[in-house]
Amino acid sequence: MDIAQARSPAAPHPADPGHGARPPQAPVARVHWLRHLGPADWLYALALVAGAGIALYHYGAFMDVYDDIILVIHVPVLAAIGWHWKPFRPFLAAVAVLSLASIALYQGDLARAEQTFFLKYLISSQTAIMWMSALVFIATGAYWLGLVARSDFGERTGSTLTWIATTMGTTGLFVRWYESYLLGPEIGHIPISNLYEVFVLFVLITALLYLYYEGRYATRRLGAFVMLVIAAAVAFLLWYTFTREAHEIQPLIPALQSYWMKVHVPTNFIGYGAFAVSAMVGTAYLLAERGILASRLPALRVLEDLMYKAIAIGFAFFTIATILGALWAAEAWGTYWQWDPKETWALIVWLNYATWLHMRLTKGLRGAVLAWWAVVGLFVTTFAFVGVNMFLTGLHSYGAL
Template sequence: MSTSTLAAKPLSKAAQPFWRDLRLGDHLFAAFVLLVAGIVFNRYHAAMDGYEQAILAGATLALIALGWFWKSVRVFFPVAGLLALGGIALYGGDLARGQSAFWLKYALASQSAAMWMCVLFFLATLVYWGGLLRRSATLEAIASGLTWAAAGAAVVWFFVRWYEGYLIGPDIGHVPVSNLYEVFILFCLITSLMYLYYEERFATRRMGAFVLLVVSAAVGFILWYTFDRQAHEIQPLIPALQSWWMKIHVPANFVGYGSFALAAMLGVAQLLVAKGWLASRLPAYETIGEVMYRAIAVGFLFFTIATILGAMWAADAWGGYWSWDPKETWALIVWLNYAAWLHVRLVKGWRGNVLAWWAVIGLLVTTFAFLGVNMFLAGLHSYGGL
């Protein structure tokens, strides 16, 4: 095929509206998502304010777009959603059934789903490494399947825990993104799904051994935080978090955090390839760099959105968009760090090890902004400490 033919293809696709490329499967998926959203709205709209109804509408459209863009989620989200609905139905409005109903106790209650998620992510990490070191496509496929299953368990945890909060009391229930235990599970879900997308997009499973390491580190924190601090117990929201802003600010933030963590682990992989270590087993040096760039670009976009949403939340709660609180200051440092990373790559044309090291160090900066500020620096956001 000639270069001119290759160049003409994108132009012909861009010349017609995107909906002309939609197939029957695309329309059926959209209809299914709209049907489920309609059922949710019909059942729960009385308990939802206008902002929550707008979030439901936005999430519905976003899921449809994601399903059109990434075909694999057409199976993943319906299956995980049905399992979550099964867990909710098994409760029958009685929280005590979580300790007596077999499937709730051992699989579908939120804490059971969280423990399954932890086990599956640990197993996926080990199997990814086995597949990488033995060059086994079978082990890599099994590891990918385990990662999908772990992400599915996280989705079940999310919706069942949300419901369990309302079973405790209408004033207790809230979207589970309010404390470190909840957001670390959200981090595992987002990071693993982002990795699975890139795994499919670049047709290689050999980056999973590195990316799943950071997910397993988060899982280790979740287990420690659960058994040492009993953090899995559902608590009422503190006044500072009783805002609908939390429901959009926190998830957007964690798309950013997940992207930056993924990029940092790929930076480690790229540096090893540059030294000749595992070079014959990992994807090409340039491929790893390209995935790292795309992850940081997505993360920067969502972190920017989250920062803007955080400023609007601050104005609503404290009367000002910016107060140079330590959390705000370090969020700005993180934003400037990745803005500079993208600038030198896109404008200056930098490539190679310097950007890989920058991505690795960037994760340390981001981790301090997320955890260290709350632990060591007093401010308006000090309620998020360990």
């Protein structure tokens, strides 16, 4: 049965005893998860090890010891993700093939971006990111067509286009990393240093988180909602690109010339992406509760569970990012905390979701209150992400619009 068809206004909550509870079952012997891995799983892991080795061999001269450590750590991390989430493997393989093809076409000359057909129209960094942007808008429309018209084809199209958009955007970031070194070894840096680059990162992380939950909950009905916030981010990205020429690669300012940036920023944006997913799921919950699109959306208990898991994951990563940011601040400024506007609003975001989780886990709060809270939380997070840069000044003002 489709999960969207299982919705009923009187559907019992999983915590309610005696209502649809599963009967006791005989204990099952636990088998170590490694025993479930087949030859394809180990081949995937071997490919990651080989890829890391090739990267160290070819680009080790441009990497310091922290880069080496980060690269080595990513091998088991990406292996675990691919083992748990099988669709991640072809995505990662496609990104690797497209990125390496782009690097090969450049032949060490940045001018070839305008001379080579595939670079100019497909896989230079800026072109790939523009493809990502266009596909995000088309995917959003396809998801909405699928939701409103009950079209499986529309939903499948939206999902496929989102995967392709994410592949192109990720390729664009990797190629941009390489292009920065073509401008000069002193200019080269990981592309997560300015508002343009982190907006691309936000789009990619949010899309990947949604695609994971799409497969995990076996429903594409929420794509119409989550893609709205992703499309809004793309719209801002395009405005920022064309009005400020923000896509131009700039040298890394001294404040960001730190290995901490390479771990703090991605971790932070996993939190932002998860909070965005939870807010859009909360929006779907509020509509379904009022009978709007109710027959087309998953059951309320499913929406509530997804919203909780997204916030739990986002909160965990945001907490780690905040700790990493404090360590970075101690190294850069000699103190862990200075009540800078960015730091203060990061604390507000953290407290907001800490309270949300506290109310759900210890007080048993459920339903529309938490959904509204998740939606409002997105506005709080957005101000911490963008608003502080627009309206406030402080130690983090290097990200101003």
